[in-house]
Amino acid sequence: MSQLVQISILPHHLEDEDHILQKVFDKVDFRMDDVQEWNIRKRSIDARQKKVKYNLQIELWLKGEEIPKREIFKIQDVSNGKEVAIIGAGPAGLYAALRAIEGGMKPIVYERGKDVRSRRRDLAALNKEQIVNPESNYCFGEGGAGTYSDGKLYTRSKKRGNVLKAMEWFVDFGATPDILVDAHPHIGTNKLPQIITSMREAIEKAGGEVHFSSKLIDIRHEDHRIKAIQIEGQDWKEYDNVILATGHSARDIFYLLHKRGIKVQAKPFAIGVRIEHQQDLINQIQYHGDDQNPYLPPASYSLVEQVDGMGVYSFCMCPGGIIAPCATNTDEVVTNGWSPSKRNNPYANSGIVVSVSPEDLPNYDPRDPFVSLNFQKKVEQDCWIAAGKTQQVPAQRMIDFVKGKVSEDLPKTSYFPGLVSVDLNQVLPEMLSSRLRVALKTFGKKMKGYYTNEAVLHAPESRTSSPVQIPRDAVTLEHIEINGLYPCAEGAGYAGGIISAAIDGINCMDRVIEKNKS
Structure with missing residues (x-):
């Protein structure tokens, strides 16, 4: 030992x-x-x-102790194995497929978006021409939302599964072994696509299938069992087991399930703004003036404060990062952040968000599964309107926001489509803006220099997690009413981030394998 x-x-x-x-x-x-x-x-x-x-x-x-050898992922032929359908090729879907191969089953993956290479053209059109492709964007496509909107691999979900196994598989497919060591491992959006491609190639080499531009449009169940699914443009196909790993932005899936009498319910989520500082300032604050030390990486931060009964906290902090347009429909604006592997951009950005429970919302109805989703959609649409119905974002300097003053000008930021100067207090719901104002001043006391008018708020940061949960049994991981249907990862409300989603994909496939053996 x-x-x-x-x-x-x-x-x-x-x-x-x-x-x-x-x-x-x-x-x-x-x-x-x-x-x-x-x-x-x-x-x-x-x-x-x-x-x-x-x-x-x-x-x-x-000396004399046995050193354990790490097992490398082994590809085996599952061409004739029992088929299992996986909806979504994000980290949960890909890891579920890899685990299926380990267990001798044949994964059939359906992804509504495009492969990682083809996605790049749609992201370029979104950034440069403000054209939103509802099926191919930062949220939809091979690798999921994390592929082009960050590569953070740390998770707090230590009790939910084998974190080390999930990390080691990333190394097997091309990530640096440093991710097994660092407390806050990060691959980087520039390197993650090739790793995702290697995973897909391994799935196909084993006899599994990965289908792009293959959107789930209908689902059939009888006698509390899954029976078949329909992919757009195709006939119905029967499956005994379907893993639903569609991500937090696949709103049409929530509506489809509800329409087909499959229970979904509102859940807590978080919403706010994405704030950008100069990275040099964050380095100076966090490293106590030792910000030129070549042995220190670009600094990050983590902030949290309770304001009037709601938590306000930093989310997905991106050192040396970029703010990206992450809308999935043409009538909304959404921001998120990402960092390249070197984290060498001049800006640091982070979501600063307010925790919201369905019961907090003014139109709360316990019978309405979409009360949180509707609130999220309205904030995104209001911001879109405030920015002139474009993929520019409404923005404001930090101190100006706290004082309720429209910024006379805005500094250059990393958000490529551009900014529109507004008073965000007039755009965001008061329950959000009032708490953000208090929290930002408090954060400035915790991090001397953080509260500055050189920092810019970009609105909204709204896709922190799914506002809808697809309830499942805690043991079997199947839907509480439909056997053979496995709500999985972020889109079902059971994960938050690449690694926790990957682990949930493994866990769901474990249950499928166990059931198939019994």
Whole structure:
């Protein structure tokens, strides 16, 4: 069994193995001669004190101990295996397909959007010409929303499944092994598409199928069992098991399920704005003035505050990042953030959002499964109207927003389609804007320099999670009323981010495999 040792070092010692080992052996009662192998198991930055440090967890194997070998993903032929339908080729769908291959089943993946390469043209049209393709955008297409709107791999869902396995599969398909070590691993939007492509090629090589531009338009169930699905332009196809991994923005799926008598329900979500600062400022604040240290990465931050009974917090913080237009329909505007692998853009952006429960909404009706969704849609449409019915976004300098003053001008930001100066207090619902005003001033006290008129609010940040949940059994992971239907990951309300969605995809497929064996 290996030995784990915790040490702290200054940033410039990060690549100094002799220094690291000296710190280790100052803490243990054995010497280097007793060690056959060692590595850094976890690495994180500790910026709580004036002197920034790296915290390292060192794993050592003494001589005579068996060093476990990591299993690489193995492709096996499942051409003749039992078929299982997977709706959506985001992280949940892809990982469910890979797990199906491990379990000897044949995955048939249906993705409404395009492959990663073809998606690029639609994203370019969205950014440069403000043309929204409802089936191919930042949310829909191979790899899901995370492929081109970030590559963060950290998750708080430690109890929901095998995080290490999900991370190791990313390495198997091309990610750097550093993601297994860093406390906040990140691949980057520039590198993630090729990894996603490698996963799809492995699925196809094993005999599985991945179909693009294949939108689910109908579903059939009888006697509380799934019977068949219909893909647009195709005949009905029968399946005993369907994993529904459609993502948080596939609103048509929620309406389809409701129409077919399959229970959906409103759930809590969060909505607010995306704020952009200069990355140099965030570095200076977080690293206590040591912002030119070449051994420190672009700094991130995490903020949270309770305001009048609702949480206000930072979401999907992107160091060295870019704000992207993420609408999925022509009559709305949506923002999100992403970072390249080097995180070397001059801006830092983060969602600052307010937690909202269905019961908080002015038109709450416990019988209405779409009360949260309707609120989300109205905010997006109001922002679209305020920006002139374009993919520009309504925007305001931070202090101007708190004071209720329209900004006389706006600095250049990373949001390519452009900004329209408005008073966001007149655009966003008061329940959001009032809490954001209080929280921003408080955040400025927690991070000296954060509250500045050089920071710009872009509205809205609205796709933090699904506003609708597709309820499932906690044990079987099947829909509570329909056997064989597996609501999965973000779109069903059971994940938040690439890794937690991937884990949920694995978990759902595990249940399918278990049922198929019984």
